[in-house]
Amino acid sequence: MSSDTIDTPTRILQATLGLLEQPRAKLPTMSDIARATGISRQALYLHFPTRTDLLIAATRLQDQQNNVDMHLAPSRTAASGTERLDAFVTAWCNYIPKIYGVARAILAVIDTDAEAAAAWNTRMADMREGCAAAVAALVEDGTLPQGSETEQATDLLWTMLSVRNWEHLTQTCGWDQDCYVATIRGLALATLARDLGALTDVLACPPTQA
Amino acid sequence: MSSDTIDTPTRILQATLGLLEQPRAKLPTMSDIARATGISRQALYLHFPTRTDLLIAATRLQDQQNNVDMHLAPSRTAASGTERLDAFVTAWCNYIPKIYGVARAILAVIDTDAEAAAAWNTRMADMREGCAAAVAALVEDGTLPQGSETEQATDLLWTMLSVRNWEHLTQTCGWDQDCYVATIRGLALATLARDLGALTDVLACPPTQA
DNA sequence: TGAGTGCTTGACACAGTGTCAATTGACAGC
């Protein structure tokens, strides 16, 4: 069994991810994490200087464990700009639930912790690159007019795909994940790929909520 | 001069609003608020049991000072459903900057403070009523099909108009307020009022950012 | 046997919220 020989930093991060992945759980303190790992609170500081560093490291471990599906999906299906946008939106929307637990913990300290804010901004800047690439593909196809609006189109897509919007629709409004994906996809295709037929998808998903 | 005879609770709330309205300022502590008011920290607790109660009271005072323009604007211009949606979206979008300072302070403690979360949810539920009314007007006109999708349309509009989206576009992306309003308005009209011409507004605002 | 490493316990500093008790100052009514 390899599970006995895992080094302590990794064990800490896995325990942290375990705590963060529990839906609706209260945000864990250093004591919580230590207890979940099975070591003393002070030992955490032997491996991670601050709680924020620990959360950021957890993010990186999680990305490492997940990013196989992501990153590739949107790029390889790049037949047309519209298809690329579609693939990117779908892939990202379905990636959010996986990272939400950790994202929530980082977002919660962003107002008070500059380091956490910087890490989150970097992460989101990476994601924006994906948005920019999709928009560029649309411009290439002539679907979207070339010019200064590409920055704005990128920002708009970036905003539509924000974790906060996922949170609002699925957690606050209680939407089904599939309904969320279908709606955002329709929204993106209609506004950016001028695929007016996609508007039909918006508001056309099974009513699973109250 | 009336400014000398204002009662202490109000003075506290005004000082709090003063602190919260400063853009990019760090979130004020009870000590900060006491200092700004010119009283001792402990005296705050003679008037407000907790920091959250103080913030909520500040919200209410601010609403009271502002709500003249709001609330009325969308209702009175209700010639057609589309016009009503337009008026509501524009009014709300221009209201957000006024409340953002306070909203930011409350949002920052929402994850750790159930009372703050409840207050914010109530506030946002009120706003959702406005969304629901606009959607209902669209259904009345036949612009939007009647049925179970009205709940989803309301949620979608509610999401588009979220404070987080305003924050993202204007604070993170650096968009101009007018550009923000034009874009969200176009988005709402296109997706909910099926006003496809409104799509032109989306991505057609002056590029003020870098 | 001894050094080094990883972790332990226990104590402590610091910021921030919230509580409590004793005191002061002003102002009203008798």
Next chain:
DNA sequence: GCTGTCAATTGACACTGTGTCAAGCACTCA
């Protein structure tokens, strides 16, 4: 003028959570 009340003050303290520090223990490797 004396007294009671109310608002505010000072100072101390409890609690939570983060982060630091020192001393000690146990295991492994040489």
